[in-house]
Amino acid sequence: MKIGDLAECAIWLEGTETDAMLKQWATDCPFMMANTHEPKLKLGPVDFEIKRPGQDRVPPVPDHVKGPDVRLLVATAEVLGFEQVRKESFLSELSEADLVRLRASTRKAHGRQLPDNVCDQIIERLGPVAAGVVLH
Known part of the structure; x- marks a missing residue:
């Protein structure tokens, strides 16, 4: 990745998640995006977007994901720089x-x-x- 690129992280939701589960993911997601790269990424603000199956850039729903409101929660953040792990x-x-x-x-x-x-x-x-x- 390079400065200006968008780091992305996504999770399938089934419609049964609690607010606490969603808040935890929102907390964990920036950490995962920054730390899965070496060197570690310095990220800008994280934007969240809900995508539905069949929309652009949405992969097929995995077989194990089932629920009343299946959707993909996508987080993106601009790469601002890098830091040593x-x-x-x-x-x-x-x-x-x-x-x-x-x-x-x-x-x-x-x-x-x-x-x-x-x-x-x-x-x-x-x-x-x-x-x-x-x-x-």
Whole structure:
């Protein structure tokens, strides 16, 4: 990516999400967009848009997504610059067994199947607080 590009993140919604779930995603999304690139992105304000199946740039609805109001929530933000990712990692301190347990707890907390890399980003951000609650 380069300065001026749009970073994008999207999630399928089923129409059964609570306000708290949507607020959590709105909080997590900028973090995920910035931290899934190296070097880490510095982003402008995040804009959210609801897209419906069949609209431009909307992929087919995955088979596991079903609900009364299926739609795609898309977040975009302009890339303003870059910053170095910190070298220290909470994840690197975890045993494989603890990482598996934290990923499972993260998926349960978010009420849906998340890929390992997204779980890892959330775990890295929450760090020792999450480990203290889940592992003890």
